[in-house]
Amino acid sequence: DAKTTQPTSMDCAEGRAANLPCNHSTISGNEYVYWYRQIHSQGPQYIIHGLKNNETNEMASLIITEDRKSSTLILPHATLRDTAVYYCIVRASNFGNEKLTFGTGTRLTIIP
Amino acid sequence: EAGVAQSPRYKIIEKRQSVAFWCNPISGHATLYWYQQILGQGPKLLIQFQNNGVVDDSQLPKDRFSAERLKGVDSTLKIQPAKLEDSAVYLCASSLGDSPYQPQHFGDGTRLSIL
Numbered sequence: 001d002a003k004t005t006q007p008t009s010m011d012c013a014e015g016r017a018a019n020l021p022c023n024h025s026t027i028s029g030n031e032y033v034y035w036y037r038q039i040h041s042q043g044p045q046y047i048i049h050g051l052k053n054n055e056t057n058e059m060a061s062l063i064i065t066e067d068r069k070s071s072t073l074i075l076p077h078a079t080l081r082d083t084a085v086y087y088c089i090v091r092a093s094n095f096g097n098e099k100l101t102f103g104t105g106t107r108l109t110i111i112p
Numbered sequence: 113e114a115g116v117a118q119s120p121r122y123k124i125i126e127k128r129q130s131v132a133f134w135c136n137p138i139s140g141h142a143t144l145y146w147y148q149q150i151l152g153q154g155p156k157l158l159i160q161f162q163n164n165g166v167v168d169d170s171q172l173p174k175d176r177f178s179a180e181r182l183k184g185v186d187s188t189l190k191i192q193p194a195k196l197e198d199s200a201v202y203l204c205a206s207s208l209g210d211s212p213y214q215p216q217h218f219g220d221g222t223r224l225s226i227l
Contacts, residue, residue, distance in 0.1 A: 032213065043116070043203050043218030044155065087154060093212050098143065099168060100216060102154025 004088045009107040018075040020106055022088030025069040030093045033064060034100065035073045037084040037108075044087065044102075047073065051093075083110045114138065116219035118204050124225045130192040133222045137185070137206030143167075145216060146179055146189050147203040155203055161187065162209055191224075199226045 005023040012018040024033065034049040048055055048062045050071075055062045061074040075082055087105040091098070117136040125131050137144050142163050147155035158177065160168040164184040172179070176195070181187040191198055201223050205216040 034215070041220070043205070043220045044216075046215035046217065049213070049215065095212050098207070098212050098214075098216075099145070099157045099160060100155070102156070104152075104154055 004090060004103055006086075006088050006103065006106045008104070009109070011109050011111055012075075012078045014080060014110050014112050015077055018078040018082065018108060018110070020073040020075075020086050020088075020108065021070065022073070023070045024088070024090050027068050027090050031090045032093055033062065033068075033071050034089045034091055035060070035062065036087045036089065036100070036102075037082075038087070038105070039081075039084040047086075049091075078108075078110045080110050080112065082108065084108060116204055116206055116217055118202075118219035118222055120222055121220070122223045122225075124227065125194055126227045127196055128193040130190065131194055131224060132188050132190045133202050133204075133224075135187045135189070135204030135219060137187075137204070138217055140208065141206035141217075142184070142209030143207045143214075143216075144181055144187050145205040145207075146187070147205065147218075149201040149203055149221070151200070158189070194224075194226050196226050199224060 032049050035047040036044040038044045050062045064071045085105040085107050119134050144161045146158045149155040158172045159179045161181045164181050179189045201221040203221040205218045207214040207216045
């Protein structure tokens with residue numbers, strides 16, 4: 001799996017949009033970008049994934065650059081419950097390579 | 113939809129003792145994963161099952177760790193004998209398994225402390 005680089009920590013004011021960057025400059029053509037988050041004392045929670053088009057769901061938006069070397073996860077209106085560690089993961093799209101290789105992620109703190 | 117169930121939530125044992133963890137995946141999920149998460153690190157895959165068969169156990173320390181999923185539903189992970197470095201959270205995850213794009217859904221894990 002390709003390696004990702006994320007900032008160690010970020011702060012965001014409650015009610016503002018939280019923009020979490022991720023670099024994945026060695027991503028290959030069949031690898032997807034996945035985002036998970038982990039709230040304290042809980043297991044990781046799936047947020048969103050994409051290949052090359054921008055994606056949006058009820059939790060977040062994922063913006064992937066045209067060259068696919070970086071992406072940004074956007075939480076449009078951050079709340080205190082969004083305080084968590086956010087993991088950006090690139091993952092192959094073939095059977096037998098479904099494992100998730102987690103880095104250390106970005107610790108996002110939402111400030112009241 | 114019920115989530116991934118794990119038990120116990122916490123376990124404290126002394127080194128060289130044995131311990132077992134149990135996981136019940138989401139109903140209908142064919143693929144089951146066990147991850148180990150050491151404090152301050154991201155989870156690391158230990159073993160992946162597709163139904164009752166092992167897909168990937170390359171990171172499982174087989175001299176002390178074992179896992180089974182006999183009927184293709186729930187699973188147990190065992191450590192025997194435990195070492196101090198096994199102190200971690202053990203997470204179980206499951207996915208539908210009918211597509212490599214399916215997201216994994218995680219339980220809240222078992223926190224293991226070795227004294």
